[in-house]
Amino acid sequence: MAQPETSPKVAIIMGSRSDWPVMKKAAEALDGLGVAYDARVVSAHRTPERMVDFAKGAKAAGFQVIIAGAGGAAHLPGMTASMTTLPVLGVPVPVRDGLKGIDSLLSIVQMPGGIPVGTLAVGEAGAKNAGLLAAQILALTDPDLSQRIEALRAAQTDSVPDSVED
Ligand SMILES: Nc1c(C(=O)O)ncn1[C@@H]1O[C@H](COP(=O)(O)O)[C@@H](O)[C@H]1O
Numbered sequence: 001m002a003q004p005e006t007s008p009k010v011a012i013i014m015g016s017r018s019d020w021p022v023m024k025k026a027a028e029a030l031d032g033l034g035v036a037y038d039a040r041v042v043s044a045h046r047t048p049e050r051m052v053d054f055a056k057g058a059k060a061a062g063f064q065v066i067i068a069g070a071g072g073a074a075h076l077p078g079m080t081a082s083m084t085t086l087p088v089l090g091v092p093v094p095v096r097d098g099l100k101g102i103d104s105l106l107s108i109v110q111m112p113g114g115i116p117v118g119t120l121a122v123g124e125a126g127a128k129n130a131g132l133l134a135a136q137i138l139a140l141t142d143p144d145l146s147q148r149i150e151a152l153r154a155a156q157t158d159s160v161p162d163s164v165e166d
Helices: 017-032 048-057 076-082 102-109 124-139 143-158
Strands: 010-014 037-041 065-071 088-093
Touching: 010 017, 010 076, 010 124, 017 037, 017 065, 017 088, 017 124, 048 076, 065 076, 065 102, 065 124, 076 088, 076 102, 088 102, 088 124, 124 143
Parallel strands: 010 037, 010 065, 065 088
Antiparallel strands: none
């Protein structure tokens, strides 16, 4: 009998398609751990109603963690967090004509008390870590996933040489 498809527990949202080259690092981290996700463009500035619908409906849609990436005046993570009690992980995306991601970082990290956004590092490393952190949150209630994360950490440790040359 066909199993019912489980809906993804992680949503990756971003302010623009132009953020995808950075944000796909979060997707790749989740892929590597066998965690399903849904990735879509949602902008607080350009598609405010889509953002409200997404944020207010995210819990009912089955999501447990939201990763939100945006560049420049990055209001998307904070605005999303204001409309849901799901954990929101914010990824500052450096934009071409921007301030190397500092603009985005400060926009995301300086939330007023009461509406938390877990802010990651600027750029690809931040996106990768957002994916890993989302998986670690899910692993609190998923022992199989927890084991896969332990294995990934062990493999990472094994791959780091202690010598400075071959
Ligand atoms: N910061 C936001 C928001 C938002 O916060 O709602 N919506 C789009 N953007 C950002 O604008 C940058 C430039 O977007 P374009 O490349 O589409 O001009 C992107 O990094 C996007 O995340």
